[in-house]
Amino acid sequence: MSSLTLSLLLLALAAIAAVFGYNWWIGRSRSPGGKLARGAGARDAAGSPPRAEPSLGAGAAPVPEPVAEDAAAAAGPRALVVAVLDSRTDCIVELALPSLVSGERLIALASGFRRAGGKPVVVEAVRSSPPPAPQGDGDEFLSDAPAPVAQGAPQWRAPSTGAHFDLVRVGVLLANRNGPLNAMEFSDFAAGVQALADQLSALAAAPEMGPVLARARELDEVCASLDAQLGIGVESPEPLGLADLARLAGETSCVERGNNRYARLGPQGEVLFSLALTDAPNRLSLLLDVPRAPAEHSPWTEMVACAQLCAQRLGGRLVDDAGRPLADAELERIGQQIATRQERLAMIGIDAGSPLALRLFN
Numbered sequence: 001m002s003s004l005t006l007s008l009l010l011l012a013l014a015a016i017a018a019v020f021g022y023n024w025w026i027g028r029s030r031s032p033g034g035k036l037a038r039g040a041g042a043r044d045a046a047g048s049p050p051r052a053e054p055s056l057g058a059g060a061a062p063v064p065e066p067v068a069e070d071a072a073a074a075a076g077p078r079a080l081v082v083a084v085l086d087s088r089t090d091c092i093v094e095l096a097l098p099s100l101v102s103g104e105r106l107i108a109l110a111s112g113f114r115r116a117g118g119k120p121v122v123v124e125a126v127r128s129s130p131p132p133a134p135q136g137d138g139d140e141f142l143s144d145a146p147a148p149v150a151q152g153a154p155q156w157r158a159p160s161t162g163a164h165f166d167l168v169r170v171g172v173l174l175a176n177r178n179g180p181l182n183a184m185e186f187s188d189f190a191a192g193v194q195a196l197a198d199q200l201s202a203l204a205a206a207p208e209m210g211p212v213l214a215r216a217r218e219l220d221e222v223c224a225s226l227d228a229q230l231g232i233g234v235e236s237p238e239p240l241g242l243a244d245l246a247r248l249a250g251e252t253s254c255v256e257r258g259n260n261r262y263a264r265l266g267p268q269g270e271v272l273f274s275l276a277l278t279d280a281p282n283r284l285s286l287l288l289d290v291p292r293a294p295a296e297h298s299p300w301t302e303m304v305a306c307a308q309l310c311a312q313r314l315g316g317r318l319v320d321d322a323g324r325p326l327a328d329a330e331l332e333r334i335g336q337q338i339a340t341r342q343e344r345l346a347m348i349g350i351d352a353g354s355p356l357a358l359r360l361f362n
Contacts, residue, residue: 083156084122088349089219089360090171091181091212093193095202097166100127106159106168109199113170113192117185118178120359121192124156125165170196175223176362180216183209223360226345227291230300230334231321232307234284236314245277245284248313252306264302270353272299275306283319284310288338291361294353295342300335 085092103125110123156169172189174181181189186209197204242260249255254262254275262275273288286307293299307318318326342352350357 083124084158084355084359085124085156085169085171086356089175089356090122090173091186091189091207091215092169092171093204093207095168095170095193095197095200095204097168097200097202100164100166101125101168101200103159103161103163103165106165107161109196110159113196116172116189116192117182119173119176119181119185119189121170121172121189123159123168123170123196125159125168126156127163127165128167168196168200168202173359174212174216175220176360177227180220181213182216183213186212219360222348223291226341226350227361228338228341229287229289230338231285231287232303232326232331233278233319233321233323234286234307234310234314234316235280235319235323236282236284236316238314239281240277240284240314242277244314245275248284248310249275251313252309254306264306266294266297266353270294270297272297273303273306275310282316286310289361290338290341291345291350291352291357295339295346295351297353300338304331304335 106123106125113121113123115121159165170189170193172181172185190206193204196202245260245262246256249262252264252275254264257263257271257274260276264272264275266272270293271289272293273286275284275286277283278285286303288299288303310316311318318331320326345352345357350360
């Protein structure tokens with residue numbers, strides 16, 4: 001059997017396994033003894049009207065200010081970590097728990113379910129009913145207080161120690177730089193949700209695979225149309241080494257980020273742009289990741305100024321990837337294009353450098 005025939009056979013078997021896995025999960029939801037039940041809470045594909053600009057859906061709610069998933073596990077018992085999941089960008093399944101579950105147990109269970117293929121998975125929880133009135137001085141009650149409720153709706157957050165929850169939701173990101181959520185990843189997510197539901201004796205709403213994958217493709221197209229990474233080269237008349245890179249990084253307020261790469265950071269530690277050596281022995285590279293760098297800190301302007309200072313120190317010049325000189329007029333034109341892209345990101349609720357942008361453009 002040829003290697004091509006063997007590869008095609010393996011791909012076909014993988015696709016068949018994905019379909020059977022999903023059908024098994026749906027079958028569990030339809031069987032009387034299964035833990036999953038399709039209900040009114042199931043997430044459908046959000047229809048959106050024709051648009052002149054990319055959009056995540058008309059009338060979408062403002063994007064919350066989430067935090068990184070890793071911060072949830074390190075949160076103290078009184079920390080109220082706001083929600084990461086967003087119905088516009090995640091496939092979300094809710095689990096109604098038969099009784100209160102401790103935050104410690106949810107954290108332990110969630111630690112084994114962080115990814116579905118190339119997509120991150122997030123577990124959030126809420127307590128729908130208030131805890132009993134405190135006894136004594138009430139100090140022990142503070143750590144078990146639910147997150148503030150806005151307009152009667154529960155405020156989802158990452159599970160935290162010292163708290164108890166009776167509602168859990170699990171979400172998988174629909175798209176990132178690895179592409180849209182695919183059938184294999186959806187099946188991995190479905191299996192993980194079923195396993196979590198089994199351990200919690202919970203019921204969950206099973207989403208339809210087709211609409212979820214359609215939403216994933218649409219989101220991926222939106223993000224791809226707004227994604228950009230732009231570089232400036234600094235060409236030196238002499239070969240450059242790691243000592244030269246470290247010296248220039250110090251002179252331009254760039255800090256080391258590992259693997260001989262340096263970056264200029266914003267006030268809150270945000271990466272504005274990176275600085276590194278290239279394969280060419282006499283060239284530095286400065287790189288701006290447009291959707292990941294906060295627009296309010298003018299990352300392009302800062303990067304151009306840094307590149308110009310490096311060129312001055314080295315007696316070199318600014319060049320593009322092909323080694324062609326970059327004139328001031330060309331740099332200004334690129335800056336205008338970047339500003340336009342940043343504005344378009346903000347228009348659809350994905351501010352450059354925001355936690356949501358960092359999740360999608362990763």
